[in-house]
Amino acid sequence: MREIDLMVIRTFVNVHNHFAQDAIECRPIPKSKYVAIIIVEKVKLQPDATTYQIKATVESECGMGMTYHQAWSCKEQMMKLFLGKAEDSYKLLPWLCEQIMEADPQTVMEWTFDLGNHFKQLFIAYGCSIIGFLNGYRKIIFIDGCHLSGPYKETLLSASTIDTDNQLFPLAYAIVSVESLDDWMWFLHNLKTNVTRHVEVTIISDRHQNIITSVRKIYGFNRHACCS
Numbered sequence: 001m002r003e004i005d006l007m008v009i010r011t012f013v014n015v016h017n018h019f020a021q022d023a024i025e026c027r028p029i030p031k032s033k034y035v036a037i038i039i040v041e042k043v044k045l046q047p048d049a050t051t052y053q054i055k056a057t058v059e060s061e062c063g064m065g066m067t068y069h070q071a072w073s074c075k076e077q078m079m080k081l082f083l084g085k086a087e088d089s090y091k092l093l094p095w096l097c098e099q100i101m102e103a104d105p106q107t108v109m110e111w112t113f114d115l116g117n118h119f120k121q122l123f124i125a126y127g128c129s130i131i132g133f134l135n136g137y138r139k140i141i142f143i144d145g146c147h148l149s150g151p152y153k154e155t156l157l158s159a160s161t162i163d164t165d166n167q168l169f170p171l172a173y174a175i176v177s178v179e180s181l182d183d184w185m186w187f188l189h190n191l192k193t194n195v196t197r198h199v200e201v202t203i204i205s206d207r208h209q210n211i212i213t214s215v216r217k218i219y220g221f222n223r224h225a226c227c228s
Helices: 020-025 032-044 051-062 068-083 086-090 093-103 127-134 181-196 209-218
Strands: 108-113 119-125 140-147 155-162 168-176 202-205 224-226
Touching (some): 093 119, 119 181, 127 168, 140 209, 155 181, 168 181, 181 209, 202 209
Parallel strands (some): 140 202, 202 224
Antiparallel strands (some): 119 168
């Protein structure tokens, strides 16, 4: 057949069969961005709503079925409407830290940014934790790292001790990019300078090589114990 711009209809059946089941099964496909705008005011009254609760709200209020993934995406869109974008929150860190330290002069916060003015490290030790440790808590400190979920996949470094009731007492924590040697050195340097100070302490951690190296450099070889 030659390539031409004409289409020839040879048979036309002027009958359309429409089943009732088609109307039941045919539902609109929700777009999370637009659904979030529709129900954002309702969810504001319950900001801790779970993904399943948001899914039920959309189905009851809008008459649209949603998968779990669509409801989760809708929740993420609403969080942006509530709180703004996650990357914008990092811009507020210096101001937020300064406000906290102004309200509590005993609190210590340190932060660093790279040459592109992107967030790199954040160290936090609240004044109540520092004073509590210097005034009688056990001179044993447990340190560890934990990978965080979210869009940036950072790492939480923490230091804790034990109070007189054998309960964990948080001392300091930091948000860093990874558990690198530089990050552990930076965290322990701030811990010793701002929290433990002149007090001789024993550090307990796992056998992560970067932890072992940094503890020996900051606190000394004899002040470190490793758990299995």
